[in-house]
Amino acid sequence: MKISVIGCGYVGLVTAACFSDFGHDVFCMDNQEEKIKKLNEGIIPIYEENLDQLLNKNLKEDKLIFSLVNGDIIEKSEAIFIAVGTPMDINGDTDLTILYDCIQDIKVHLKKGRKKTLIIKSTIPVGTCENIKSMLNDNQDYEIDVVSNPEFLREGSAIKDFMNPDRIVIGTDNQRSIKLLKTIYKKQIDLGHKVIFTNIKSAEIAKYASNSFLAMKVSFINEISDLCETTGADIDEVRNVIGSDKRIGDKFLEPGPGYGGSCFPKDLSSLVNIAKSYGNRIEIIEQVIESNDYRKVKLANRIISKLNLNEISNVTVLGVSFKAGTDDVRDSPAIPIIQQLIRKDINLVVHDPMALTNFSKLYPNINTALDLYDAVRGADILVILTEWSIYRKIDISKLAKLMKGNKIFDFRNIYSREKIIIHGFEYECLGR
Ligand code: UDX
Numbered sequence: 001m002k003i004s005v006i007g008c009g010y011v012g013l014v015t016a017a018c019f020s021d022f023g024h025d026v027f028c029m030d031n032q033e034e035k036i037k038k039l040n041e042g043i044i045p046i047y048e049e050n051l052d053q054l055l056n057k058n059l060k061e062d063k064l065i066f067s068l069v070n071g072d073i074i075e076k077s078e079a080i081f082i083a084v085g086t087p088m089d090i091n092g093d094t095d096l097t098i099l100y101d102c103i104q105d106i107k108v109h110l111k112k113g114r115k116k117t118l119i120i121k122s123t124i125p126v127g128t129c130e131n132i133k134s135m136l137n138d139n140q141d142y143e144i145d146v147v148s149n150p151e152f153l154r155e156g157s158a159i160k161d162f163m164n165p166d167r168i169v170i171g172t173d174n175q176r177s178i179k180l181l182k183t184i185y186k187k188q189i190d191l192g193h194k195v196i197f198t199n200i201k202s203a204e205i206a207k208y209a210s211n212s213f214l215a216m217k218v219s220f221i222n223e224i225s226d227l228c229e230t231t232g233a234d235i236d237e238v239r240n241v242i243g244s245d246k247r248i249g250d251k252f253l254e255p256g257p258g259y260g261g262s263c264f265p266k267d268l269s270s271l272v273n274i275a276k277s278y279g280n281r282i283e284i285i286e287q288v289i290e291s292n293d294y295r296k297v298k299l300a301n302r303i304i305s306k307l308n309l310n311e312i313s314n315v316t317v318l319g320v321s322f323k324a325g326t327d328d329v330r331d332s333p334a335i336p337i338i339q340q341l342i343r344k345d346i347n348l349v350v351h352d353p354m355a356l357t358n359f360s361k362l363y364p365n366i367n368t369a370l371d372l373y374d375a376v377r378g379a380d381i382l383v384i385l386t387e388w389s390i391y392r393k394i395d396i397s398k399l400a401k402l403m404k405g406n407k408i409f410d411f412r413n414i415y416s417r418e419k420i421i422i423h424g425f426e427y428e429c430l431g432r
Pocket of ligand 1: 151152153154155156211214218251252253254255256257258259260261262263264322323324
């Protein structure tokens with residue numbers, strides 16, 4: 001089947017790569033000429049595990065072509081997936097400008113009498129698909145159906161998540177579109193993956209509800225870990241008990257510096273504002289947002305309280321990506337923590353195995369170190385903010401020799417206290 005994917009970001013590139021690997025002929029389009037040129041040379045602007053190989057394999061097999069948005073491709077595409085960004089605006093609402101501009105770009109290329117299906121993968125407020133439908137069908141020259149097909153891809157495991165989804169959600173009430181989507185997703189359906197056909201509005205809301213619930217679990221375990229700390233309980237023991245209840249599940253119960261990334265913060269804010277626009281309030285998610293925002297202040301204060309105010313402390317931060325496995329620093333909890341630290345009189349060095357380039361674009365004046373042991377050399381205080389495996393495997397005795405001071409803040413609980421304190425470290429972690 002001939003498929004278009006518009007938007008060459010995390011979601012669009014993974015969608016295009018996987019669909020072309022399923023055997024579809026995929027045209028992946030964007031409005032940035034330079035990005036398209038590089039993509040056709042096999043150079044991708046983001047890191048995502050195995051994406052490079054998958055894209056280049058299908059480029060070589062002519063199953064995948066990158067192009068600027070153009071009429072011929074839209075004309076010959078049986079399905080058009082939209083995966084453009086829907087960022088948060090300054091009021092915390094979803095900014096749909098890019099999406100609506102993309103719809104206008106498509107509209108000019110639609111031919112009389114044509115039937116087309118637009119499938120929206122971008123995360124969009126409830127009711128947006130209906131708006132798009134009326135934007136496109138205002139003169140009845142053609143029949144355009146708009147389907148909500150939210151993605152549930154995690155950065156760092158997006159291809160795995162696409163190929164092995166817990167569920168594929170298709171929001172439409174149009175029988176032709178249902179038939180079309182069954183054909184597009186045939187490979188996964190034949191492999192037995194769950195497909196949920198629902199109405200458009202339910203699919204739109206389900207995406208926000210899913211992310212909000214996951215983020216709520218993270219904030220919940222963070223607050224429980226704080227209670228464990230003050231009461232002398234152990235968060236790992238508590239996690240084991242609650243996670244053994246199948247109704248709770250043992251995932252998303254790792255305490256940390258707070259959730260981040262390009263999705264959770266924006267989706268929770270959007271959900272709260274969407275609810276308010278309909279006269280509802282989702283107070284529990286309002287509290288989750290507040291709790292998550294305050295957590296970064298709280299953890300920064302724990303570090304600041306241990307600074308030696310008589311001299312300039314050397315502080316090394318390990319990890320700025322919002323989680324391990326990605327180079328993405330968008331809304332990373334490390335950023336506000338670092339912002340509070342640099343207000344104090346300290347020498348700061350930052351390390352991250354993948355995200356330093358993106359971090360230094362935002363903070364060119366902050367010292368970074370490419371080598372882990374260079375980063376820790378002479379440090380009085382070490383702060384772990386991302387759970388990279390390179391940090392789990394660090395040589396603790398070498399670390400003890402290289403550091404000047406002995407304070408470690410492990411805000412991802414990647415070490416065991418016993419293995420750390422035998423080297424003379426003062427070790428602080430979460431909930432233990
Ligand atoms: C998320 C959703 O998981 C995915 O389904 C959706 O499509 C996009 O948003 P992603 O943003 O890539 O994916 O990150 P995720 O792996 O969900 O983690 C989000 C944040 O929560 C990260 O900052 C992570 O460090 C944090 N987290 C996650 C925890 O602090 N503890 C946990 O146990 C799990």
